[in-house]
Amino acid sequence: QLQLQESGPGLVKPSETLSLTCTVSGGSISSSIYYWGWIRQPPGKRLDWVGSISYSGSTYYNPSLNSRVTISVDTSKNQFSLKLSSVTAADTAVYYCVRLHVATLVHHHWGQGTLITVSS
Amino acid sequence: DIQMTQSPSSVSASVGDRVTITCRASQGISSWLAWYQQKPGKAPKLLIYSASSLQSGVPSRFSGSGSGTDFTLTISSLQPEDFATYYCQQANSFPLAFGPGTKVDIK
Numbered sequence: 001q002l003q004l005q006e007s008g009p010g011l012v013k014p015s016e017t018l019s020l021t022c023t024v025s026g027g028s029i030s031s032s033i034y035y036w037g038w039i040r041q042p043p044g045k046r047l048d049w050v051g052s053i054s055y056s057g058s059t060y061y062n063p064s065l066n067s068r069v070t071i072s073v074d075t076s077k078n079q080f081s082l083k084l085s086s087v088t089a090a091d092t093a094v095y096y097c098v099r100l101h102v103a104t105l106v107h108h109h110w111g112q113g114t115l116i117t118v119s120s
Numbered sequence: 121d122i123q124m125t126q127s128p129s130s131v132s133a134s135v136g137d138r139v140t141i142t143c144r145a146s147q148g149i150s151s152w153l154a155w156y157q158q159k160p161g162k163a164p165k166l167l168i169y170s171a172s173s174l175q176s177g178v179p180s181r182f183s184g185s186g187s188g189t190d191f192t193l194t195i196s197s198l199q200p201e202d203f204a205t206y207y208c209q210q211a212n213s214f215p216l217a218f219g220p221g222t223k224v225d226i227k
Contacts, residue, residue: 046207046218046219046220046221047156047158047164047207047209047218047221048218049209049215049216049217049218052214052216060214060215061215062215063121063215096163096164104152104154104169104170104211105152105211105212105213105214105216106154106166106169106170106209106211107154107156107164107166107209108166108175110163110164110165111163112163113163
């Protein structure tokens with residue numbers, strides 16, 4: 001059974017770079033029929049799509065974050081990662097790693113989520 | 121970019137009620153729409169994809185309809201475990217986008 005697990009520091013200082021990793025188990029990240037990605041949710045607010053990546057490294061980002069976000073994939077470790085630079089309090093959110101099907105662009109599988117707080 | 125809206129933002133209902141939630145896309149997305157259910161402190165769960173296809177394991181009281189710009193999620197007979205927030209998501213093209221959510225709570 002596919003499992004996605006986020007990991008990373010729970011607290012990041014303003015202006016620094018947020019780094020998260022998602023470890024995939026129960027399935028291979030090297031599949032051409034899936035994208036992998038990140039979705040975040042500020043406390044009490046709506047879901048916010050951050051970006052998606054294919055196993056080969058093709059990326060798609062939220063235009064509102066485009067200049068600050070990088071998603072990468074490490075097939076040797078069955079992991080993918082998120083880096084968000086120059087963070088502010090507005091980036092405080094629960095961050096979910098997800099798998100979506102290439103054909104439908106629907107998020108079938110979600111990690112449990114990890115709360116990232118931006119504060120000095 | 122495609123923007124998503126939902127109505128109502130919240131609805132109070134009783135067990136056994138029929139509940140309908142509407143989602144609208146800012147431009148036509150054919151049937152490329154998904155619905156998710158989220159309970160407090162939990163990750164969202166996929167309910168419906170391609171506007172009307174029920175995800176495996178989801179009870180048949182959930183149904184979706186619509187195409188183009190207007191879509192509907194219907195819960196035919198609300199159960200206690202259905203009290204949650206529901207989000208639509210356009211799946212037509214990148215960048216992906218979610219609606220603002222509809223909270224279904226107990227009357």
